[in-house]
Amino acid sequence: MAIIKVQDLKFEYQDIKNAIGGVSLEIEEGEFVCIVGHNGSGKSTLAKLLCGLLVPTSGHIYIDGCELKAELENEENDMLRRRIGIVFQNPDNQFVGVTVKDDIAFGLENRQIERNEIIKRIDEYSRLVGMDKFLDRSPESLSGGEKQRVAIAGILACDTDIIILDEATSMLDPKGVREVLSVISNLKHKKTIINITHNLNEMVLADKVIVMNEGLITASGDVKTILENEELLKEANLVIPDTIKLLNMIRDSKISEDVEDEVCQLIFHR
């Protein structure tokens, strides 16, 4: 059974009628899914609907077969919402603690986890993201990449089954992007991950790619199929990575199938 199932989901803001115009999708447990699409295509709105931060205009969201009814404030819904953690784009907007340690503890305290267990998890997850030496630092003193790693540790510590990263690397410098992507790639198949991005280079990690355009899913498939569909990418206003342009040039010039295969393996890691 799919861990996330969405059926004919629609959402409108006051002045934007079809922010989500009828989306259906299924994500399997442990899958690593990338959602790509240009600015304003509805990615963040979809993420907020999945977390219960926005209430759908119509349609259904099921988490592990249970319908998420965002308008209901009951325990069952809270339990469902707590199965999903989200890391947002701006690393500065997601800190509540005075120190890194307080910050990771915050979600755990909210979940009424007992003190000793909190200490254990802070230790475990700060280590996992390579931030264990920074526990007493103030979040403001960290680089963007470090902040996002702390945000990820906070979510991992809460042990959510599903993690949504909403352009979590888009405001980082290249070093920060590398740091965060390396943490994310280590989580592959340990958690269900939805990585929202408009950077097509981030897609190579994905088991499945979903392309959004104007509030709709316009394509879905494996990375290779999506990346090689130039027309689709242009239509969705996405910038084709240089590596793919190179691959297509090698193909068109028919230099050698071996070279083509090697470049293909290098790009898609398979």
Ligand SMILES: Nc1ncnc2c1ncn2[C@@H]1O[C@H](COP(=O)(O)OP(=O)(O)O)[C@@H](O)[C@H]1O
């Ligand atoms: N809080 C909001 N109020 C009104 N319109 C919004 C709001 N947030 C997003 N929108 C609009 O909804 C559409 C989808 O936006 P969004 O989901 O943020 O796209 P993406 O994350 O793909 O950039 C856009 O047209 C955007 O302008």
Ligand SMILES: [Mg+2]
């Ligand atoms: Mg967005």
